[in-house]
Amino acid sequence: MDLLRQRRRHPGLSEISARPAHQEAASVGLHQAPGEELLRGPPQHHPRTDREFLRAEHLHRPLPVPRIIRYCGTGITSMPNVSRVILDSLWAEGASAFFMVPGKQINAYMSNYRDGEHADHPRISPVISAAEGGAAMMADGYARASERFGVVIALDGPGVANTVGGISTACADRSPVVLLSGHVPTGFDAHDALQDVTPTGLDTASVLRPLTSTSLQVRSAAHPIRYFDITLRKLVEQPTRPVYLSYAADVLFSETSDAPVRMTTLSASRLTCDPVDLGRVIDTVNASSSVAVLVGAQANKKAVRRVLTRLSEDHDILVGSTLDAKGAFTESHPNSVGVFGYSGNERAHELFLRNGPETVLLIGCRPSQWNTNGWAGVSGAENVIEVTSEVKDIGRFSPGSQTLLCDELTFLEHWEASMTEGGFPGNAALRERVGQVRLHDDIPDGGDALNPAHAVKCLNSWLKDRICVADSGNHRSFATHYWTTDIDAGFYSTTNMGMMGWAFGAAVGISFARDEPCLVITGDGCTLMQGMEIQTAVRYRRNIIFAIFDNSSYGATHMNNIKNIPELSALPGHDWVKFAESMGATGFRVTSISELDTVAQKIKDSDGVHVLHLVVDRDAPTPAGSYRTNLRAFEASRTGAR
Template sequence: MPDVSRVILDSLGSEGVSVFFMVPGKMINGFMSNYRAAEPGNHPRIAPVIAAAEGGAAAMADGYARAAETFGVVVALDGPGVANAVGGLVNAAADRSPVLLLSGHVPTGFDAHDALQDVTPTGLDIAAMLTPVTSSALQVRDARHPIRYWNRTLRKLVEQPTRPAYLSYAADVLFAETREPALATGSLSGPRVIGDRRDLDRVVSVLNRSGSVAVLLGSHADNKAVRRLMTRLSEVYGIPVGCTVDAKGAFTETHPNSLGVYGYSGNPRAIDLFTRQPPETVLLLGCRPSQWNTNGWDPAIGGARHVIEVTSDLEDLGNFAPGSDTLVWDEESFLRHWESTLRETAEAGPVFSDNARLRERAARTPLHEPLPDADPAHALHPARAVQMLNTWLPDRVCVVDSGNHRSFATHYWTTAVDAGFYSSTSMGVMGWAFGAAIGVSFAREEPCLVITGDGCALMNGMEIQTAVRYGRNIVYAIFDNSSYGATYMNNKQNLPELSVLPGHDWAKFAEAVGANGFRVNSADELDTVLQKIKDVHGVHVLHILVDRDAATPARTYRANLKAFEQAKSGSGA
């Protein structure tokens, strides 16, 4: 008869999860004991990946969840291990990423005894701490119905909007044998139609009668089925498509109908079309109304004759463009219905007759802000470094960290692969990309590029050794401006020691953990290195010295945010 830990691992394998990310610990021996060397034929189908730290493991699980479009799993010793993973869990919660934190804690009977690492209600009560950032936070201290808790957690992981979940078992309960069956969530994770059919018909009628239509895709629409549907609709009916910051890459940016990114550090083409010269109708599909996605809450996004918000998330409804026409509906189901009605409409005559002129007008607006001429007296401009990486490594999935480099990557990196861009956009945890890229690479088995900074490397750079250990194909581009760049730019009046960082040799660090390291001081050197490594499998670390004073391409965002702050101040809010 299987024990509890084996039922859970087998259930994860049945759910299509191929790996979990962990740091070993005594209280999670139940999970590890399923991988005894003497019984390789009986190992669970899901494989363990050992991270350098639990925070890195949480980022890996987050990256895996986003790329695999299922949930990612981190297994950690409760108490110190879970505490180390909390930052990653908070980040996942902010971006609504379904990360499962599995854990083991003190055995039954140890509670109320001042036991080492007691996380039950008689100790630190970790479940209570994690409740605000999870959809479910449960501790199991009874072996009578242990899998019921697992099944409840699975249901929570597929609820919309998705959020992390925490489930911790007493160490002895993990070894308890059980006949309870695990739930299969396949029947729970299909499209969810939760709106009124009359509202659906009304919204679709407005769309189909419009002379011109453009679509802005958000993160709730960033899944494989929706991406394929939207691409087909765009190509058949000539619909221009942009993406919010957190959905960059949901519509491939090399596509001729792509408008690029709308929002923080977005592309002029998208910002111009959606706010200055809008089409008759704008469809906001699955868009989260965050500060970055709305480009600093720019009210001009509501300037089209018809603005329609369709989302599966009630929390977001009507907040992206206040005053818009709203519909609560699953994004995939909506597009399928819209496509079927468009076929019928097209039989009676042309649809979106003004879209050809709309696309021509959009094409006249540059996709990127112009770069200043190269100045030999200054270090390499970060935007030029991004463009060079994009030129030599266009087929890599780009995973971007938090800092000034994120602004340049959002603006100047052009995605050439489906869903080819991942970043943390709501909480902006520094160093996240070091682990997240490893999770992405396991989910997709495609080469990855990380664009990160020296400050981020100080926080989580040790996960480079995890990438080496597991033979990942990842290029880590560390943009070194010798500072916490965003802090430096936001307040240059600070004392230097508050934002300036000491110099480090990240190429030597890379070599110390088994990666290939390259120090890059100029565009010519970067060009040479990229030619050398572009087709070489492995972990490569590029230590790129960049200009600290280069202005980020977020001019319209800064202006909008300033106007928002002034309006709030004037109203007394």
């Protein structure tokens, strides 16, 4: 298992405990504590050789001895305090970094990173964001990309309040984010203390309860790690959701001999299924002349993607993805039909709605408005079978379908083992038939203005090896439709809450989890909300390109306010190049497709943070025509409106 620590030798060093493989890949630039020379800036972008040196210098150290400064300042103790136990446990569970903004009541966490005592630092590394909201979105991005969980640490009260938008987004998309905090010391409650968040004050635990699977405040040092254990256990419950755990400041500094529970990994299969039901479904599928698969976010795990790709190639199976699972099956693969759902691809809609196989398998599909393309369901197949590990979703994506409650990986492995050569004789003809349908909508001529669709296709042609992180707005519609993923799990977006600016923080978190270059497709409205996290990307030397689609408006709202006064949706012009340069990034202003082609070619192989200010046509129609038609029909069926 990748979380089991293995022994290895490093030239010039004694035998040490190596970090898990996923952390090895995600660790470049992590182990510089705030205040070290590396982070003083604005830093210059350094070459990969420097990053490799940092990897050798900082990652191959012996596991530090947990020596912690007491809260009262009486010196060093041999017993760890609560904050250190938590940080070491998070590392052991697979988190290589946490995201935070400093604050007094969380000093216990920060005191583990003493200047001049780097050998004693926890292995998990702090990343300081511009704002707590950005830190929460970084933790969300990290959770999605690592397929484990992400961690944000914030001062309770104003800091935690700033995370609510990010936590609500993570909740809506079932992303397991750990929100840790510190609050007023014991004895300060019921005294009108500054930033009192206990039940005698703001009571943030109650505020966060609807957004989390557990929301706890700890005011006693009697058994503080038990609360952390409860929090960890909740992370593996279905559906996965954020968790919140806040300690009184003095409790965080208190010594403890308790050891936390070990949850190992969130990626392991946890739900087995009834063998009779499993056999029945597999028999139905294998008796079909043709079959196609629609994969959803519940199944978007590395092991599932690997098996699904193998099945598709061995048995000529067409595969589409729901909107929230775009990239779960690499879209440059010849058996991909693209996205089914909001702003999806016509080929996928043809396969799953009109001209389908004998059997459609829905694997881990979540029944949201966008995923179902406006509640269109799936039709055109004799058998529609939903397989999911989530009880909440079963039977809801396509009402009337057959259902199987089963871990998605378990199902695919049993299905693969049951297959014989020569199965699904109709698949080849199905592929040929569906292949005649266009994948992308035609792009209308918009005159001299830069059409966002052309911009996305141009970026895709030069930057296809990057992870695409799409923000909320009209630009997301164009990115969903016209961006073709060329790498495994190459696309991330928030698809239920629609938090504007999410992609700025999420891309930073994703880059720490995977250490791969990213491209953010965002808008000017999103940049106004969360664009300051560009400075975090620069500070930590991330390899991210931010493409700001500037239509001088809140684009989606503009489309709905055509007949209203412009001030309701229009935005003033901004110079995003100067904005980027003020934070140490390089910036380029682009007004035409030829300029974009030149700039994208120039920066495609360069590291560092780049900002593209794309001046685009605000009136370009989004490729979501079928969704709008379905949504109007659904509304009419519920309200009688025409």
